[in-house]
Amino acid sequence: MLQLRLFLSSLLIVTAGFAAGGALAQPRIEWEIANRFRLFRDEAQFRRLAEIYAALPAADRRERPAFAFEEAMQRAAAARTLGPAFGDSVSVARWGWTSAVTRRTCFQNGNRGHWQCLLDTGDQFMEPRVADLLVRIVGLPPALAGKTCRWTAGELAVSAPCSAEARLPRRAFGEPFDIAVSAENAALAETKAVKLRHIAIAGFGDSFSSGEGNPDRPAELVDDGIDTYRNSSPLPDRPGFRNYPRRRGATDSSLGGAAAAIWLNAQCHRSLYSQHVRAALILALAHRDVAVTLTPYSCTGAEVSAGLLGYYAARDDVGDAVYDASPQLMRYWRDYCRSFAGYNRFDDGGSSFDWRRDLQRCNQPRAMKPDAVLLSIGGNDIGFSSVIAEEVVGRGRFGLRVGLLYKLWLSQIDTRTFAEARRAVDEVIPDRFRELSTAFEKHLDVPAAAIVQTAYPQITRGEDGPCGVSTTGMDVHRILSISKPSTGSEAAAFVPYLNRGIAAAIASLPEARRWRFVDAHVERFAGHALCSAGAPAETPDRAVSGAMAFPTWNFSQRRWEPFAPSAWRAYRPRQRWFVTPNDSFLTGHYMRVGRFEGSDTTDPLSPEQPLFAATLGGSFHPNASGHAAIADATIPVLREVLGLPQP
Incomplete structure (x- = not known):
């Protein structure tokens, strides 16, 4: 009987074990x-990305997947734990994880x-x-x-x-x-x-979706660039002029081109940090039965007419072998048409191009068609960058030399007031969007409801209210500052006005041609404004990552303060989700030589070069964290469009 009881007890234990652990x-x-x-x-790089994504907390994968993933990737880069697929861990720790990926993509x-x-x-x-x-x-x-x-x-x-x-x-x-x-x-x-399911996503738009301000590999600045760009900008609150760091290899006759920033596409300043890449990448990481093909075409400075539907050079200082000023819709057909004859015209040759007449629909399209389209357009159409120039460029407080420099630099841009921009929202956006919807209907084999337009985020709404009068993040050059008390509040009011105008223009389209509009991220940027200082406590190199001040050379101590240019880490997490002019100089460092319209020939040491580096390298655009936050708002809508399960 004892043996029988022991046998039955063992059987119950085994049965209970199978019941509890049946899986x-x-x-x-x-x-x-x-x-x-x-x-x-x-593939080895993607497998490592998949490991890091899978290790994220379930709540992060559900609620903020792109943002949490970006932070995790940068932590892994800083800790040098990405592994052999990413090459030299020291370089990746300095430049960020995309620096090892950008030349191993399918963009040619x-x-x-x-x-x-x-x-x-x-x-x-x-x-x-x-x-x-x-x-x-x-x-x-x-x-x-x-x-x-x-x-x-x-x-x-x-x-x-x-x-x-x-x-x-x-x-x-x-x-x-x-x-x-x-x-x-x-x-x-x-x-x-x-x-196995395959999904194709095309991306069109402007600098807010190209990734402007976030090169895949930042410029390499060194600590010995002393006494360069002489007399460009007085030092703040002290006598003398600022000295600027320069690129590795720079000389009196060279900018140091080998150490320039590297982009997925240098002419369009298209980057793997862009919101379109991040939204599509998260879908691929999250859905194991789905392969995603993304074809991004966004280009910095693009408008509906000049850029998306018409020729637009963006940057004209790239080599002839890669120069491409063709409309984004032409670039689309270069990929999606079996024969690209007629779509490989990279320059308009001075002709008057009209997409209605000169851009024909492909009669031999590939079998693959977009399942969804990501879009960010409208800001350049109403001159938003011109409004920024109007608000942050100082006036009437400089000596003769700096005043002449200001006029020279300003000849490269237009300025526009908030009132003028609001009028443009009302008068320009509706017509431009109607034209674009007509073009999309003709050229894209995708329902309008599968086109997802993202709103523009808040730029100047800080944690305690709008950004005030300040040179915070802008002391790279004395010309740059928020000098008017009204700028922060006017910008905070204008962004919703622009987004409402875009939403109204979409709503006014015929029902069959209305796109989706995503704006859940707009107010999430509050507290992460252009003027928001600091970095999360757990951030590696926190003092540098959260720094708002530009490095200044201390002549008596013979050192840079508060940090050396070589210590800059462009993609460590920080409170601000925007690229400041200081960030732009240190990260994108866009400089050029040659003749500018309205100015004399510039040389590598011309005093206006620091202004180009501080403004044409992506200042006032979302940084890597900002793009991830926009992607997080887009992903649920994209899943709905594609019929993918929400987590």
Whole structure:
């Protein structure tokens, strides 16, 4: 009887164990597409990104996936733990994680597009057919830990250690198949009707979606650039003129081009930090059965007429081999048409181009069409950058030399008041959006409801109210400051006015041509304004990351204060979600030589170069954190458009 009771007790314990851990008692198959973000050619890099994303807390993956992911990637870069797929860990720690990725993508500068790229699977980027799968057994019986398993997927059979991940190569998109695994001639698990999904996303727009201000690899500044750009700007609150850091390799006759910032596309200042890249990347990381193809075309300075539908050079100082001033819709057809003849016109040659007449719809489109379109447009159409110039450029308080410099620099830009910009919102935006909707209807095989336009974020709404009179983040040059008490509050009121105008213009379109409009992120930028100082407590190099002051050379101590230029880390987390003029100089450091319209020939040491670096390198645009915050607002809407489950 005692033995019987012991046997029954043991049986109950075993039965209870199976009931409590039933999922472990029955092996099951877990699978995922190996490289789900096809813009990245290097699968090993994507696998490391996927590991970091999977390790995020569930709440972060649900509520702020792009933002949390960006912070985690920069922490890993700073800690030098990204691994061998990202190359030299010291360089990545300084420049940020995209510095190791940007030259290993499917954007090809040489052909000004994506169409020529081949992936490791043999797929052409613009012709997705197959993907490799990674499969593993969850709940593997311990007795099989050292055994070999046999995997089958349709006609394919692969053998691999049971405890290891196996690869099922070249599985077709959209065609259901079963996956089964066996060991010791006994079936272990099976998954029926597996189907791989492919999603294509196109991105159009302006600098707020190109990634302006956030080069994939920042410029390399050194600490020995003393006494450069002589007499460009007086020092704040002390006698003498500021000395500026310069790039590695710079001389009196050279800007140090080898140490310039590196972009996914240098002419458009298109970057992997952009909101469009981040939204699409998170979808690929979060949905294991989906491969995402992103074709981004946004370009800094673009308007509807000049940039999206018409020729626009953006930057004209790139080499002839990569120069491309063609409209974004033409670039789209260069990728999405089987024959790019007629779409490889990179310059208008001085002709009067009209998209209605001169841009024909492709009659041999590729099988792949966009499932969704991401869009950011309108700010340049109403001259928002001209409003910024009007508000932050000082007037009437400089000596003759600086006054002449101010006039020279101002000849490169226009200025516009808030009142003029509000009139432009009312008068320009409706017509431009009607024209764009007509062009999209003609050229894009995508429902208007699958086009997602993002609103412009708050720039000057700080934690305690609008940014006030200040040179905070702008002491790179004496010309730059918020000098009027009304600037911060007027800007905080203008952004909603612009967004309401855009929303109204979309709503006024015929119902079948109305886009979606995303503005959930706009007020989230409050407290992360241009004037918001500091960095989160856990940020590596917090003192530098959160610094608002520009490095100043201390002549008596022979050192830079408050930090040396080489110590700058562009992509550490910080409170501000915008690129200040100081940040622009230290990160993008956009300089140029040659003849400017309205000015004499400039040289590498011309005193206006610091102004170019401080303003034309992306100041007043979202930084990496800002782009991630916009992406987080876009992702739920994008999932709805694509029929993907919300987390």
